Amino acid sequence: MIKKVTPHLSQNEALIFERSSPGKKAYQLPELDVPPVDAAEALGAGNVRREIEGFPEVSEVEAIRHFTRLSTWNYAIDYGMYPLGSCTMKYNPRINELVARTEGLAWAHPYQPEALAQGCMEVMARLEAALAEITGMDAVTLQPAAGAHGELTGILLIRALLEKRGNARKKILIPDSAHGTNPATAAIAGYAVENIKSSETGGVDVCALEQLVDKDVAALMVTNPNTLGVFENNIVAVSEILHRKGALLYMDGANMNALVGIARPGDFGVDVMHLNLHKTFSTPHGGGGPGAGPVAVKKILEPFLPTPRLKRSGKKWAFDYKRPRSIGRVKAFYGNFGVLVRALAYILAHGGPGLRNATVDAVLNAVYIRKALEPYFDLPYSSPNMHEVVFSDDRQAKAGVRTGDIAKRLIDYGFHPYTVSFPLIVHGALMIEPTETEGKLELDQFIDAMMSIAKEVETDPQLVKNAPYSTRTSRVDETTAARKPVLRWKPA
Amino acid sequence: MLDACGAANAEELFAHLPEDVRLDRPLNLAPGISEYEIVRYFRDRADECANGYASFLGAGVYNHFRPVLVDTVVSRGEFLTSYTPYQAEISQGTLTTIFEFQTMICQLTGMDVANASMYDGSTAVPEAAMMTVRATGKGRVLVARSVHPEYRQVLATYSKYQGMPVAEFGYNAESGALDLEDLERQIDDLTAAVIIQTPNFFGIVESVKTAAEIAHRKGALLVVLFTEAVSLGILEPPADADIVAGELQSFAIPPSYGGPYAGIIATKEKLIRQVPGRLVGQTTDSRGNRAFCLTLATREQHIRREKATSNICTNQALIALMATVYMTVYGKQGLRELAEQNLAKAHYLGSKLNRRFTGNYFNELVARAPEEKNKTLLKKKIVGGLPLGRFYPELADCQLLCATEMTRRADMDTVAEVLA
Numbered sequence: 020m021i022k023k024v025t026p027h028l029s030q031n032e033a034l035i036f037e038r039s040s041p042g043k044k045a046y047q048l049p050e051l052d053v054p055p056v057d058a059a060e061a062l063g064a065g066n067v068r069r070e071i072e073g074f075p076e077v078s079e080v081e082a083i084r085h086f087t088r089l090s091t092w093n094y095a096i097d098y099g100m101y102p103l104g105s106c107t108m109k110y111n112p113r114i115n116e117l118v119a120r121t122e123g124l125a126w127a128h129p130y131q132p133e134a135l136a137q138g139c140m141e142v143m144a145r146l147e148a149a150l151a152e153i154t155g156m157d158a159v160t161l162q163p164a165a166g167a168h169g170e171l172t173g174i175l176l177i178r179a180l181l182e183k184r185g186n187a188r189k190k191i192l193i194p195d196s197a198h199g200t201n202p203a204t205a206a207i208a209g210y211a212v213e214n215i216k217s218s219e220t221g222g223v224d225v226c227a228l229e230q231l232v233d234k235d236v237a238a239l240m241v242t243n244p245n246t247l248g249v250f251e252n253n254i255v256a257v258s259e260i261l262h263r264k265g266a267l268l269y270m271d272g273a274n275m276n277a278l279v280g281i282a283r284p285g286d287f288g289v290d291v292m293h294l295n296l297h298k299t300f301s302t303p304h305g306g307g308g309p310g311a312g313p314v315a316v317k318k319i320l321e322p323f324l325p326t327p328r329l330k331r332s333g334k335k336w337a338f339d340y341k342r343p344r345s346i347g348r349v350k351a352f353y354g355n356f357g358v359l360v361r362a363l364a365y366i367l368a369h370g371g372p373g374l375r376n377a378t379v380d381a382v383l384n385a386v387y388i389r390k391a392l393e394p395y396f397d398l399p400y401s402s403p404n405m406h407e408v409v410f411s412d413d414r415q416a417k418a419g420v421r422t423g424d425i426a427k428r429l430i431d432y433g434f435h436p437y438t439v440s441f442p443l444i445v446h447g448a449l450m451i452e453p454t455e456t457e458g459k460l461e462l463d464q465f466i467d468a469m470m471s472i473a474k475e476v477e478t479d480p481q482l483v484k485n486a487p488y489s490t491r492t493s494r495v496d497e498t499t500a501a502r503k504p505v506l507r508w509k510p511a
Numbered sequence: 512m513l514d515a516c517g518a519a520n521a522e523e524l525f526a527h528l529p530e531d532v533r534l535d536r537p538l539n540l541a542p543g544i545s546e547y548e549i550v551r552y553f554r555d556r557a558d559e560c561a562n563g564y565a566s567f568l569g570a571g572v573y574n575h576f577r578p579v580l581v582d583t584v585v586s587r588g589e590f591l592t593s594y595t596p597y598q599a600e601i602s603q604g605t606l607t608t609i610f611e612f613q614t615m616i617c618q619l620t621g622m623d624v625a626n627a628s629m630y631d632g633s634t635a636v637p638e639a640a641m642m643t644v645r646a647t648g649k650g651r652v653l654v655a656r657s658v659h660p661e662y663r664q665v666l667a668t669y670s671k672y673q674g675m676p677v678a679e680f681g682y683n684a685e686s687g688a689l690d691l692e693d694l695e696r697q698i699d700d701l702t703a704a705v706i707i708q709t710p711n712f713f714g715i716v717e718s719v720k721t722a723a724e725i726a727h728r729k730g731a732l733l734v735v736l737f738t739e740a741v742s743l744g745i746l747e748p749p750a751d752a753d754i755v756a757g758e759l760q761s762f763a764i765p766p767s768y769g770g771p772y773a774g775i776i777a778t779k780e781k782l783i784r785q786v787p788g789r790l791v792g793q794t795t796d797s798r799g800n801r802a803f804c805l806t807l808a809t810r811e812q813h814i815r816r817e818k819a820t821s822n823i824c825t826n827q828a829l830i831a832l833m834a835t836v837y838m839t840v841y842g843k844q845g846l847r848e849l850a851e852q853n854l855a856k857a858h859y860l861g862s863k864l865n866r867r868f869t870g871n872y873f874n875e876l877v878a879r880a881p882e883e884k885n886k887t888l889l890k891k892k893i894v895g896g897l898p899l900g901r902f903y904p905e906l907a908d909c910q911l912l913c914a915t916e917m918t919r920r921a922d923m924d925t926v927a928e929v930l931a
Contacts, residue, residue, distance in 0.1 A: 035611050035839055046578065046845040051852055052920040053859035058745055061854055062871050066716050068747045073618050074843040082580060082839050086608070090589035093596075093604035097588030103597075111592050114546050120582075120765075123557025128568045129769035130897050131561045132889070138556030139768045152539050164630035164770065165825040167812070178672065203812035203822035207641075209672030212817040250528055280538050281525055287532040297825065305585075305829025306605040307595040307789065308628070309771035325668075347668035351571065351633035351661040352769025360553065367552065370543030379521045386516045386524055403527040427600065436598050441813075459512060485797075487600050493796040495599040500794035500806040504783065506624045507614040508793075 020471065023099065023464050024433030029491045032088040035075045036508050045079040073510060092491060093306070094435045100461045104407045104438035104450025105198070105246060107276050107298035109381075112368065115302065115361035124360060129352040133337055139356065140336035144329050146363045147313075150294060153374070154275075155285025156315035160324045161354040166273060167200040168349060169293025169312025170240070172325060174208040175346045176291055176316060177238050177267045179323040183344070188237035188266070194223060196247065196442040201240045201271060210237060217444050221247045221400040225256050232264045242271040243284070246442040246450070247400050248385060248407035250277075258288025267291065272315075275299045276454070277382060277406035280375025284315075291316045300362035311358035325349050380455035381406045384462060388451055391466040395473040399445050406454070412447030415473070418480040422447040425472055427494060428486035432468035565922045566894040567860075569875045569913025570712070571632070571659050571738040572769070573761045575849075576917055578840045581763040581833050590832055595789070595825070599804040600796075605828065606803035609791040612835045619743045619838075620757075621750030622777035627789035628831040629774030629823065632738055632758025633662045636706065637669035638821055639756040639776055640677075642785040643704035643732040645820070650675050651701045653731075655689055657682040657711035659738055660902040666706075675703075687715040687868025687877065689722060698729045708736040709749065713868055713911065714857075714875030716746065723751035740834075741915075742873045744841075744850030754778045762834035773827035773834060784810060787821030849916060856914040856923070863927035867909050875913045880930035882910065887929050893922055895930070 032038075058067045077085070094101070101108035119125065127139050147159040163169040174191065181187045190213050191205040202212040215231060218224035223241060232239075239261055244250045251257065258268045270284050270292035276299040278284070284292050296302050297310040304310075316324065326345045327338035338353075369377060382405050389398070389408040396410035412422040426436030426449075438450035453462060475483050487493065518524055525533070544552075566574060585591065589604055596602030596609075609627045616625035629635040640652050652670065654663055656679050663679070670677045680697050681690040689707060698705065705726040709717035719735055726733040735752035737743065740761040749755055760772040776786060784807070792806035812819040841849055853874040864878040877899065885895035900907035910930075914923060 032607075034607070034614075036614065039842075042844075044842060044844055045580070045840045046842070046849075048845070048848055048852060048916060051855055053855050053923075055851065056855045056858045058851065058854060061858055062716055062746065062873070066747050066871065067745060068743075071618050071744070071843055071846065074615065074846070075839045076842045076844065077839065079580065079840070082836070083583065085839070086584040086836060087587070089604040089607050090584070090587045091604065092602075092607070093589040093593045094598075094601035095589045096592035101592075101594070103594060106594055108592075108594060114549055116586065116591075118549060118553040119767075121553045121557045123560040123562035124553065125765040125767050126574070127560050127768040128566055128572055128574075128766045128894070130568050130570055130572070131564075131566065131894050132885075135561035135564070135889075135894070136768065138559030141559065142553075142556055149540060155534075164634065165823075167822045167824045168630060168634070171822060175668070175672070198824075199811075199813035199816050199819070200822050200824050202817035203815070203819040206817040206819075207669070207673070207822055209674075252527070252529055255529070255531060281534060282528060282532045283534055286534065295825075303591045303829070304594040304825075306590055306593050306602075306608075306832065307828035308826045309630075309773075309828075309830050310825040311771075347671075348661060348664040349634075349668055350665060350770070351631060351659070354769065355771035356768040357765065357771050364549050364553070366540065367549055368543050368546075371538035371540035373543040374538065374540070379524070382524050383512060383516065383521055386518075387512050390515055390517070403524075426598070430598065430601055435601065439597075490600045492600050492603050492800065492802045493798050495796050495802045495804045496794045497599070497804050497806065500792040500804050501808070504790075504806060505793040506610075506783075506790055506806075507617045508610065 021432050026489045029091060030088040032085060034508055035077065035085055036073055038081060038085060039076040041076055043076045043078050045077055045082045099433060100453060100457050100465055101435040102437045102451045102453050103435060104452040105273060107452060107454055109301050109454040110456040111301055111303040115364045118364050119357045119360045137336055140329060142360060142363055144336060146359050149366050150313055150315055153279055154292060154315045155283025157318045158321040158324060159313050159315045161313045161359055162325045162350050163312035163314055164350055164355050165308065165310035166293055166295040166312045167204060169314045170200055170204040171207055172314045172349050173269050173291045173293055174204055176320045176323045178208055179346050180320055181237055189235040191237055192231060192239040194241060196245050196444045197240060197242055198271060198273060220402050221245065221249050222251050223253060223257050225253045228257060229260055232260055232266055236266045238267040238269050240269045240271060242273055244274045244277045244405045247409045248404040249400065249402045250405055254287045273298060274406060277378060279378045281378055291320055296358055296362040301365045302358045302361040309355055309358055311355040377455045384453040384455065384457055387462060388453055388466060392469055395470055396449065407450060407452035409445050410449040411445050412449060415476045416447055418476050420476045420480045420483050422449050424484045428472050428483045429468060430487040431489045434465055434468060561894055564892050564894050567896050567912045567926060568894055570897045570911050571758065572766045573739060573913060574915050574917050575741065575761050577763045580840055581836045584836045585829055585832055590829060596805060599802060603803060606791050608832055608835050610793065610803050612831050613791060615835065615838045616775050616777050619748065620755040620777045621748030622755050623780040624783055625775055625777035626786050627791060628827040629776055629788060630827060631770060631772040631774045633665040635756035635774035635776050636662045636666050636736065638787045639734045639754045640666060640675060640704050641673065642754060642782060644675055645785050646782055647703045647732060649701050649703040652677045652704045652706065653697055653702055654679055654706040657713060658706060658708040658736060659712050686870040687713040688870045689717055691721060694725055698725060698731060700729060702729055702731040704732050704734050706734040710739060710742055710873045713877045714872040715868060715870035716873060719749045720751050739874065741850050741853055744846035745854065759834040763837035764830055764833055771827060771830055773830035785820060788823045788826055852916040856918050860912060860914045860923045864930060874915055875911060877909050877911050878930060879908055880910050881908055884930050888926065891925055893925060895926065
């Protein structure tokens with residue numbers, strides 16, 4: 020029984036280009052208060068373009084209807100649970116949107132004199148301090164624009180430190196359960212990647228690691244809790260092995276929402292890590308960004324952080340550009356400030372105790388789902404889970420139904436699917452992350468839906484394989500999209 | 512719920528963590544505060560900034576009016592609180608707007624394909640450079656000194672470990688445009704990319720065609736950057752480029768002290784497989800209706816891992832949506848008219864100042880005016896131009912000023928009086 024949703028009318032809408040007709044406009048400009056200029060004369064005749072062929076021409080009402088109609092074709096956290104594992108789709112408080120639009124902050128120009136930017140700098144300094152306390156690290160840079168960008172920053176910091184010690188070394192070790200960004204990042208930083216196999220319990224195999232770490236290894240990139248949602252219980256031993264052999268420990272902080280207030284990476288041997296503010300600190304995902312990926316480091320890495328650094332100069336904040344050992348800049352200006360404002364608002368609203376409560380609730384929700392669904396889906400790793408749980412489709416695969424099919428059927432039940440087929444170490448993974456946002460009612464509806472689909476797989480597998488049925492768009496042909504790429508509209 | 516989990520209390524859920532990794536004290540952060548107090552806190556911080564000042568700053572970040580429709584659209588929860596459209600059947604809203612975005616960027620730039628966005632203009636530069644290295648099999652990059660200095664710094668950081676040596680070529684001391692002789696002198700058969708910006712950091716319009724000829728003659732690719740997207744409403748699109756990379760901040764993205772913005776990479780058909788980041792393509796659903804989905808994912812990190820074209824994952828979807836709404840609101844006629852207003856305002860300002868360069872300019876110009884004079888302006892609640900000495904020692908007596916449709920004539924008259 021599908022209880023959570025009822026199909027309703029969905030407005031059709033053409034592409035904006037197909038809706039256009041010549042002469043329509045949705046803008047107003049003020050009267051020009053200076054003499055007009057002849058463009059050909061000012062810019063050079065050959066430099067002036069003709070009209071922008073195909074560009075939209077619609078009225079204001081048409082514009083708002085266009086985007087409103089399109090918006091309703093999306094699922095969103097505001098509609099319900101969005102258990103996309105590893106992505107931490109928690110509620111985005113609207114107060115954060117409001118304060119990010121505060122006039123003096125939203126319209127602050129990055130080059131306005133420092134004396135007239137003290138409020139912005141104070142916000143950044145306060146966030147740096149809060150993140151340092153939460154992670155147990157010594158210093159934080161807010162410059163990276165997203166998680167993968169933070170990873171790159173972190174690996175460049177490691178490289179800079181090792182170079183200063185005389186040998187940058189050659190490779191980065193990465194568990195086979197890691198996010199794809201980890202190996203891609205190591206490659207951009209000029210390192211070879213050596214994948215390491217997870218142990219039987221899904222964690223880092225300490226004995227194997229002991230063998231692997233040699234003078235060529237610069238660092239291990241580890242996600243903790245890992246992508247199975249399992250805490251790396253040997254993390255202290257792991258860091259000791261690396262440190263003993265002159266290598267460093269990088270932590271991918273994608274899953275930091277399982278640790279805030281409970282354990283601090285700085286206390287368990289991590290040298291450098293990034294945070295995804297759009298995950299743990301609830302800045303909106305926005306359909307795929309913007310994010311922010313601050314990097315937190317131990318003292319030994321501080322001299323290498325990107326320029327500029329905030330510093331206190333008397334009673335004022337200033338930017339320090341004279342940092343000879345810095346890796347340089349990873350981005351223009353100082354970071355995704357608008358995202359930083361939202362994250363600080365989230366931290367201020369929760370406070371220390373509230374942040375810890377959020378962690379506890381996130382873990383409670385994930386354990387609750389695990390216990391309820393364990394009888395219906397295979398759980399390949401039985402270690403205690405934290406903020407997410409990963410099942411396998413092994414049982415359903417016998418009926419020819421794969422994780423991707425179950426995900427599509429879940430759409431009919433009114434939920435966004437979990438993460439499909441990741442991590443790669445689980446055969447046909449179903450990676451479920453409820454976050455602290457969900458209450459018991461929504462969780463129980465989700466559990467009912469999953470149980471119901473498990474039964475459908477037994478009684479009518481084809482029903483699941485052809486899902487979804489209730490969406491305005493049925494199953495999409497991704498193969499043709501890739502084989503014959505059509506990446507832009509063209510007039511018929 | 513605890514019963515169902517087999518736990519007596521919530522703390523038991525963490526009992527499996529080793530004792531020595533657990534934090535044995537509360538976080539040293541103040542208790543939570545109310546909505547009103549949060550608003551108050553940020554208003555107080557805003558009051559410590561240049562609230563209510565007129566500004567002549569540009570240099571990659573521009574003051575343009577943001578039509579009300581933009582925030583109306585991006586505040587919709589369906590856009591704000593969704594994520595990367597992996598599940599196409601329930602993400603057609605985001606996918607369709609990205610497809611429209613890709614199309615508009617192609618129309619603006621004269622390129623064949625555009626991606627779904629990069630972090631910003633500055634990080635689009637090394638991504639474009641790495642594309643040229645993969646496409647040409649060569650490694651050397653030549654970048655104009657008239658490219659935004661912070662963009663060049665980002666390129667330097669990325670290139671260090673890529674086996675991608677970067678050299679700079681100069682600008683003509685009189686016109687402020689590319690020093691083409693210097694480019695001819697420095698380009699060689701090992702050069703993968705020539706990178707220029709138009710309008711350049713000094714606001715001067717470059718000849719893309721000439722730069723393209725020089726680059727192509729040596730088998731290098733031409734990367735053309737822009738930081739002022741409004742200029743594309745009036746300037747000939749850089750269709751002779753092989754890659755166009757740019758910053759869309761001008762399209763309704765608040766200056767927000769440096770970010771978040773949205774970058775783009777657009778290119779010719781032949782380089783499709785080298786493009787970093789997300790791409791949305793058109794296809795059909797099982798009922799035969801038009802549908803959109805993420806495509807060509809085999810370029811990306813979650814499939815290719817260390818062999819991916821880039822490590823980028825989360826990018827700037829909501830910011831790109833701001834730009835899409837902006838381009839829709841202004842449209843064909845409006846973007847032209849807007850560009851003409853910018854041109855007129857800047858030329859009014861330029862006519863009253865002591866211009867350093869003679870080249871054609873759009874809405875920014877370099878004027879001979881010492882930094883100290885900006886103090887006088889500040890007393891009149893005006894933030895003057897960007898003093899250039901920090902980036903160009905030879906221009907220490909100059910500043911870069913910008914005028915847009917938001918700049919008032921009276922303020923320009925004041926600036927002219929103080930700086931002239």
